[in-house]
Amino acid sequence: xxxxxxxxxxxxxxxxxxxxxxxxxxxxxxxxxxxxxxxxxxxxxxxxxxxxxxxxxxxxxxxxxxxxxxxxxxxxxxxxxxxxxxxxxxxxxxxxxxxxxxxxxxxxxxxxxxxxxxxxxxxxxxxxxxxxxxxxxxxxxxxxxxxxxxxxxxxxxxxxxxxxxxxxxxxxxxxxxxxxxxxxxxxxxxxxxxxxxxxxxxxxxxxxxxxxxxxxxxxxxxxxxxxxxxxxxxxxxxxxxxxxxxxxxxxxxxxxxxxxxxxxxxxxxxxxxxxxxxxxxxxxxxxxxxxxxxxxxxxxxxxxxxxxxxxxxxxxxxxxxxxxxxxxxxxxxxxxxxxxxxxxxx
Amino acid sequence: xxxxxxxxxxxxxxxxxxxxxxxxxxxxxxxxxxxxxxxxxxxxxxxxxxxxxxxxxxxxxxxxxxxxxxxxxxxxxxxxxxxxxxxxxxxxxxxxxxxxxxxxxxxxxxxxxxxxxxxxxxxxxxxxxxxxxxxxxxxxxxxxxxxxxxxxxxxxxxxxxxxxxxxxxxxxxxxxxxxxxxxxxxxxxxxxxxxxxxxxxxxxxxxxxxxxxxxxxxxxxxxxxxxxxxxxxxxxxxxxxxxxxxxxxxxxxxxxxxxxxxxxxxxxxxxxxxxxxxxxxxxxxxxxxxxxxxxxxxxxxxxxxxxxxxxxxxxxxxxxxxxxxxxxxxxxxxxxxxxxxxxxxx
Numbered sequence: 277x278x279x280x281x282x283x284x285x286x287x288x289x290x291x292x293x294x295x296x297x298x299x300x301x302x303x304x305x306x307x308x309x310x311x312x313x314x315x316x317x318x319x320x321x322x323x324x325x326x327x328x329x330x331x332x333x334x335x336x337x338x339x340x341x342x343x344x345x346x347x348x349x350x351x352x353x354x355x356x357x358x359x360x361x362x363x364x365x366x367x368x369x370x371x372x373x374x375x376x377x378x379x380x381x382x383x384x385x386x387x388x389x390x391x392x393x394x395x396x397x398x399x400x401x402x403x404x405x406x407x408x409x410x411x412x413x414x415x416x417x418x419x420x421x422x423x424x425x426x427x428x429x430x431x432x433x434x435x436x437x438x439x440x441x442x443x444x445x446x447x448x449x450x451x452x453x454x455x456x457x458x459x460x461x462x463x464x465x466x467x468x469x470x471x472x473x474x475x476x477x478x479x480x481x482x483x484x485x486x487x488x489x490x491x492x493x494x495x496x497x498x499x500x501x502x503x504x505x506x507x508x509x510x511x512x513x514x515x516x517x518x519x520x521x522x523x524x525x526x527x528x529x530x531x532x533x534x535x536x537x538x539x540x541x542x543x544x545x546x547x548x549x550x551x552x553x554x555x556x557x558x559x560x561x562x563x564x565x566x567x568x569x570x571x572x573x574x575x576x577x578x579x580x581x582x583x584x585x586x587x588x589x590x591x592x593x594x595x596x597x598x599x600x601x602x603x604x605x606x607x608x609x610x611x612x613x614x615x616x617x618x619x620x621x622x
Numbered sequence: 623x624x625x626x627x628x629x630x631x632x633x634x635x636x637x638x639x640x641x642x643x644x645x646x647x648x649x650x651x652x653x654x655x656x657x658x659x660x661x662x663x664x665x666x667x668x669x670x671x672x673x674x675x676x677x678x679x680x681x682x683x684x685x686x687x688x689x690x691x692x693x694x695x696x697x698x699x700x701x702x703x704x705x706x707x708x709x710x711x712x713x714x715x716x717x718x719x720x721x722x723x724x725x726x727x728x729x730x731x732x733x734x735x736x737x738x739x740x741x742x743x744x745x746x747x748x749x750x751x752x753x754x755x756x757x758x759x760x761x762x763x764x765x766x767x768x769x770x771x772x773x774x775x776x777x778x779x780x781x782x783x784x785x786x787x788x789x790x791x792x793x794x795x796x797x798x799x800x801x802x803x804x805x806x807x808x809x810x811x812x813x814x815x816x817x818x819x820x821x822x823x824x825x826x827x828x829x830x831x832x833x834x835x836x837x838x839x840x841x842x843x844x845x846x847x848x849x850x851x852x853x854x855x856x857x858x859x860x861x862x863x864x865x866x867x868x869x870x871x872x873x874x875x876x877x878x879x880x881x882x883x884x885x886x887x888x889x890x891x892x893x894x895x896x897x898x899x900x901x902x903x904x905x906x907x908x909x910x911x912x913x914x915x916x917x918x919x920x921x922x923x924x925x926x927x928x929x930x931x932x933x934x935x936x937x938x939x940x941x942x943x944x945x946x947x948x949x950x951x952x953x954x955x956x957x958x959x960x961x962x963x964x965x966x967x968x
Contacts, residue, residue, distance in 0.1 A: 315661055316744045350744030354732060359717060363709035367735030371705060384743055386700060386732040389713030397730055398662045398696030 278569045278592070279362035281326060289566045289612070290409045291329050293542035297467035297616040298333045300536060301406055304618055305340035308404055309461025316350035316384075317341055317403045320457070322392045323410020324355035326362050327369035333406050335377040341404070342380060351383045356396055359389040391415060393449045397457045405457075405464035411450055412469035414510040418442035421508045424487055425575060428477030428513060443512040448522050448529070451619075455530025458621040464532070470539045470615035471513040478513070478611035481603065482563055489598030490575070498587065498594065499579065506578035509571045515539070519615055532619040542612035550607045560604030564596045572596070624915045624938070625672075625708035635912045635958070636755045637675050639888035643813035643962040644679045646882060647752055650964055651686035654750055655807025662696035662730075663687055663749045666803070668738045669756020670701035672708050673715035679752050681723040687750070688726060697729045702742055705735040737761060739795045743803045751803075751810035757796055758815035760856040764788035767854045770833055771921060774823030774859060789858040794868050794875070797965075801876025804967040810878070816885045816961035817859040824859070824957035827949065828909055835944035836921070844933070844940065845925065852924035855917045861885070865961055878965040888958035896953045906950030910942045918942070 310317065319337050321330045334353055341351055355366055370376055370385050378385055388396050392407075393415045419438040424430045427439040454464055471477050490507065493499045516539045522529035546566075550559040572592050579585035656663065665683050667676045680699055687697055701712055716722055716731050724731055734742050738753075739761045765784040770776045773785040800810055817823050836853065839845045862885045868875035892912075896905040918938050925931035 316747065350747070352744060359713035360710045363713075363733070363735060364706045367705035367709075371736060382744075384734075385736070386734045387709070388730075388732045389709060390717060390731070398698060398728075400660075401662065401696070 278573050279326075279365065281362070281365045289542075289546065290570075291332075292545045293612060293614050294329065294333065294408045294467050296540060297408060297465055298336055300616055300618050301333050301404075301465040302336045302340055304463035304465055305337040305404055306344070308463045309459070310341075310345060310403070311459060314349065316352040317345060318352045318354065318397070318401055319404045319406070320397065320402050321353065321355045322405060322407035322454075323413070324357050324361070324366060324387070326365040327355060327367075328373070329408065330355060330406075331369070331373055331375045331377065333408065335375060337404055337406065338377040338380075338383055342383075347380065348382055353377065353383065353385050354388060354397065355385070356388040356390065356392055358391060361389060363387050363389060392453065393446060395453045395456050399456050400459045402454075402457045403459055403462050405454060405462070407464070408467040410468070411447065411466060412511040412513065414439070414442050414512060415446050415449070416442070417508055417510040420505060422505065424483070425490065425507050425509050426477070426479075426483045426511070427508075428471070429480070429483050429487075439512055443514060443518065444521065447514065447519065451522055451532055452530045454619075455532050455621065458532070460621060462621045464619040464621075466615075466617045466619070468615055469511060469513045470519075470613040471515045472539060472541070472611070472613040473516075475515060476611060476613065478613045480611070481606070481608050482567065482599075482610060485599055485602040486567060486595070489595050489602060492598055493591070493594060499591070503578055503580060507575045508578070509574055511571075513613060514615060516615065519617060528622060531622050533622065534617055535620050536616070536618040538617075539613060539615045542614050544610045544612055547607065547609045556604040556607050557600075559607040560600035560602070563603050563610070564600035567599055568592055568596045624919050625711065635888075635892065636916075637678075638891045639958060639960050640675065640679065640754045640813050642886060643754060643811055644682055646962055646964050647679050647750075647811040648682045648686055650809035650811055651683040651750055652690070654809045655805070656687075656691060656749070657805060660695065662698040663691060664698045664700065664743070664747055665750045665752070666743065666748050667699065667701045668751060668753035668800075669759070670703050670707070670712060670733070672711040673701060673713075674719070675754065676701060676752075677715070677719055677721045677723065679754065681721060683750055683752065684723040684726075684729055688729075693726065694728055699723065699729065699731050700734060700743065701731070702734040702736065702738055704737060707735060709733050709735060738799065739792060741799045741802050745802050746805045748800075748803045749805055749808050751800060751808070753810070754813040756814070757793065757812060758857040758859065760785070760788050760858060761792050761795070762788070763854055763856040766851060768851065770829070771836065771853050771855050772823070772825075772829045772857070773854075774817070775826070775829050775833070785858055789860060789864065790867065793860065793865065797868055797878055798876045800965075801878050801967065804877070806967060808967045810963075810965040810967075812961075812963045812965070814961055815857060815859045816865075816959040817861050818885060818887070818957070818959040819862075821861060822957060822959065824959045826957070827952070827954050828913065828945075828956060831945050831948040832913060832941070835941050835948060838944055839937070839940060845937070849924055849926060853921045854924070855920055857917075859959060860961065862961065865963060874968060877968050879968065880963055881966050882962070882964040884963075885959055885961045888960050890956045890958055893953065893955045902950040902953050903946075905953040906946035906948070909949050909956070910946035913945055914938055914942045
């Protein structure tokens with residue numbers, strides 16, 4: 277993710293896509309088993325980024341739990357992300373945003389800067405879990421991608437297989453860790469990138485324009501062929517069956533059972549707005565800003581000097597401009613396949 | 623604090639000063655009342671900075687609690703600091719430092735980026751508290767300091783009075799918030815800057831050299847008189863009686879009673895090393911690096927452009943060089959008055 281609040285500012289695609297999952301989370305908060313006694317109710321936001329897109333779902337969950345548990349029961353909200361996440365932006369957002377959930381005097385915030393592919397919290401301590409636009413990020417890049425930055429558009433069968441194996445392993449690791457952390461009766465809602473019934477990852481014009489933009493930067497000798505070859509986004513779209521696989525044999529995995537699992541198409545708000553106003557430049561700029569905030573820093577990390585490469589900022593700017601211009605030339609609807617799940621701990 | 627790991631690298635003064643308080647904390651961990659049941663034991667580190675100086679005390683406390691509570695009882699460590707603290711450095715330190723306390727599979731870390739002058743955690747949820755080199759930072763600058771950057775060396779009685787009032791108010795606010803958060807029987811160890819029986823704040827040659835260095839930067843027209851006037855470090859040294867004041871009437875305050883309260887002199891390791899090796903340059907450089915990491919960013923925030931002022935980095939460098947050179951010219955022992963307290967919740 278790009279830090280400095282960029283992800284907070286340019287994540288409207290994610291914000292639109294998560295709305296159907298917020299309804300699942302609200303329902304989970306209304307039905308989840310509440311532990312007796314006065315111990316805090318713990319809500320965990322797995323993969324929070326800078327927090328802006330967490331305020332609506334977490335606020336909804338806090339309101340539902342608050343109504344059930346009364347005004348004095350403590351609710352602890354824990355946001356997790358990788359150590360290099362911009363936690364300053366997260367804490368400022370939660371402290372100061374008018375939409376914050378932190379206003380009833382009995383709700384508290386904390387953060388954990390560690391990978392969620394391991395156990396992050398004490399066993400049986402979590403009441404309600406939420407993870408949005410996060411588990412599509414693999415724990416590691418399993419292989420270079422020879423002909424694209426997103427494996428879904430690679431023609432290399434071996435690479436696609438390596439990513440599929442890593443995706444299956446990471447999904448089980450994520451579920452196993454959550455299964456340990458969740459209280460009996462706890463609920464977890466997951467929203468993640470998916471592939472549709474035709475195994476289409478979506479975003480096709482965007483990814484093709486991004487790769488073409490990178491090839492332009494190479495032709496202009498701004499980046500080298502080696503650098504382009506190293507660039508890869510370690511994300512995957514999972515199918516309905518990929519997501520269901522751990523549960524197929526026993527009906528549950530790590531104590532978790534899926535109560536809801538659905539692949540759906542998110543609304544493409546950027547194209548909808550273009551259909552309304554015909555502004556092709558704004559169309560291109562919006563998708564380019566989305567891409568910059570969510571994946572350009574990952575690509576730029578493959579520059580020879582890594583994150584301290586002198587070209588880092590210019591790389592972000594030039595690729596954003598190239599992408600905006602290519603997309604503005606031919607605005608089109610983008611397929612955005614997502615999956616939403618509700619998992620219940622026995 | 624300076625981010626990017628600078629505080630972690632240049633805080634040996636603080637590391638030496640906290641050793642006597644670590645002994646208090648270990649004793650507190652061995653004696654503190656442990657809640658029955660399986661709920662996590664919560665250790666809070668109030669004002670963690672980037673975490674390096676927390677590893678020894680928190681590791682000591684975790685070991686003591688672990689021995690008493692058994693291998694599977696969850697221990698949650700919570701580090702708090704202001705929102706703009708470098709939490710990435712904190713999480714990397716806790717994850718990767720060879721001295722980390724995070725290695726038994728039942729100990730967990732999280733962080734809170736909010737001011738500790740308010741309640742940060744659920745009521746009666748904290749087992750053991752630790753705060754080192756932190757509560758000397760006031761919640762706000764109560765007044766400009768007309769003739770120094772550190773109020774202890776100001777000759778302006780009104781300014782000194784305004785700081786004293788704020789210091790008393792903040793100390794009560796800190797205690798009141800901790801009193802709410804701590805479990806019955808919980809213990810809190812505090813190490814903070816103090817003044818000795820003669821009300822001497824210490825660091826006299828350092829603060830005089832720092833102010834002279836700033837006056838040089840003004841004479842060289844690198845900073846303006848207005849900027850120098852705005853520069854102030856919002857820290858205070860409290861006396862034994864200042865720290866005892868909230869408890870004097872009733873013997874307790876916010877449910878907390880002092881079981882130990884002592885002002886002492888920390889070892890001046892920088893001067894000791896100079897006495898051993900006679901290296902005046904290293905003497906000056908060490909105190910300058912300490913000052914840069916702990917207070918220069920606070921001074922630099924008073925530049926016309928604030929933290930994004932184009933002179934920010936050069937200001938840190940020039941002031942560090944000026945301070946190092948002045949101190950190297952006349953190495954001398956530095957008085958370092960500190961206070962350590964053990965507070966017990968009824």
